[in-house]
Amino acid sequence: PPPPPPPPPRRNKYIMGETIRKAGVRAVKQRICETWSDAEAFLNDWNPNPYKVIVKPNQSAGSDDVFLCNDISSVKKGFDKINGAINGLGIINEGVLLQEFLSGKEYVVDSVSRDGVHKVTAIWEYDKRE
Numbered sequence: 677p678p679p680p681p682p683p684p685p686r687r688n689k690y691i692m693g694e695t696i697r698k699a700g701v702r703a704v705k706q707r708i709c710e711t712w713s714d715a716e717a718f719l720n721d722w723n724p725n726p727y728k729v730i731v732k733p734n735q736s737a738g739s740d741d742v743f744l745c746n747d748i749s750s751v752k753k754g755f756d757k758i759n760g761a762i763n764g765l766g767i768i769n770e771g772v773l774l775q776e777f778l779s780g781k782e783y784v785v786d787s788v789s790r791d792g793v794h795k796v797t798a799i800w801e802y803d804k805r806e
Contacts, residue, residue: 687735687765689773704778708734710771715755718774719748728777733758733769740764744777 690708697703705722709715719729731754732742740763743754751774758772786798 690734705776706773708771708773712755715774730775730777731755732773733763734771734773735767736763736765
């Protein structure tokens with residue numbers, strides 16, 4: 677028999693977003709941009725209003741180099757800081773993930789799975805004080 681497929685990337689934020697979109701769940705508008713011209717084209721096509729864009733590494737953890745940008749110059753600054761840099765997991769950022777900002781409460785759901793059985797172990801609401 678053929679080998680089993682590899683496990684899904686657990687830290688690939690783009691794939692996570694597209695996976696839920698394919699399942700029919702509303703998902704964040706997003707694009708991985710490998711060059712600044714890719715990022716500029718995405719932003720021009722999208723034209724976010726209000727202008728709130730999340731700029732972050734595609735594969736990292738926590739809030740490692742995550743920026744909420746309110747104008748194109750701050751998106752460029754975040755893009756330049758992230759693209760090609762080594763992130764908190766020791767991975768070179770190949771491209772930058774741009775996403776729409778979603779307002780509201782944010783939750784983290786911790787779970788474990790074994791032999792097709794899934795268990796939720798914790799649910800946390802983020803407290804992001806400024």
